[in-house]
Amino acid sequence: MAGYDCIKIPDNYEGYSLDMFCIPKHYENDVESILIPKGLITDRIERLARNICCDVGKGPLVGLCVLKGGYQFFGDLMDRIRTINASGENSVQMSVDFIRLKSYEDDHSSGEVKIIGSDDLSSLTGKYFIFKQDIVDTGATMKKLLNTLTKFKPASIKVASLLVKRTPRSTGYRPDYIGFEIPDKFVVGYALDYNEYFRDLNHICIISETGKKNLLFLHL
Numbered sequence: 001m002a003g004y005d006c007i008k009i010p011d012n013y014e015g016y017s018l019d020m021f022c023i024p025k026h027y028e029n030d031v032e033s034i035l036i037p038k039g040l041i042t043d044r045i046e047r048l049a050r051n052i053c054c055d056v057g058k059g060p061l062v063g064l065c066v067l068k069g070g071y072q073f074f075g076d077l078m079d080r081i082r083t084i085n086a087s088g089e090n091s092v093q094m095s096v097d098f099i100r101l102k103s104y105e106d107d108h109s110s111g112e113v114k115i116i117g118s119d120d121l122s123s124l125t126g127k128y129f130i131f132k133q134d135i136v137d138t139g140a141t142m143k144k145l146l147n148t149l150t151k152f153k154p155a156s157i158k159v160a161s162l163l164v165k166r167t168p169r170s171t172g173y174r175p176d177y178i179g180f181e182i183p184d185k186f187v188v189g190y191a192l193d194y195n196e197y198f199r200d201l202n203h204i205c206i207i208s209e210t211g212k213k214n215l216l217f218l219h220l
């Protein structure tokens, strides 16, 4: 694979005004602007699905969803891959698994993360993995996860992340498939949360200072 480019949203881009799209009333004061409207996310995912299908050939492909934030991206990307499978000459055999990650809190030097939620990842040996991740921020977790997963000896591991944040804290890690590269701001919506809020917001939005304060202690 040659390596794909992605849509780069510049640092000085302020996004769309809230009046231009529909925002749930309960979030009106908690977001500043709309960075990526749902329609654009959908269209970008369509192309990511095509790139993935072209690269994987016939598979078999294991789609691995990192919960919770990745569920919406995972579902929509799987949907597009299913559509391509149904209509094209070339189809990819695909299975799915879902994981959650737990950091080893006392041991920062281990370079691994604990994977919880999946029954048996050893059955994935020899297959093509593709990870669906909502956002890569510093990249530290993803690096550890890849480290942990190579133990299962998959034929290949690729990572698809809807968003990558441009941040000075980055480890330099870059996923294989990226939807959008975004400024160093805290974003919510499309399953990305702030203290478990905003997963029910369609568009990817920049959180407001009021939102950060309002929803700081109000855990669901």
Ligand code: HPA
Residues within 6 Å of the ligand: 135, 137, 185, 186, 187, 188, 192, 193, 194
């Ligand atoms: N939004 C939501 N979750 C996150 C972010 C973000 O900007 N960065 C890391 N986790």
Ligand code: MG
Residues within 6 Å of the ligand: 069, 192, 193, 194
């Ligand atoms: Mg979160």
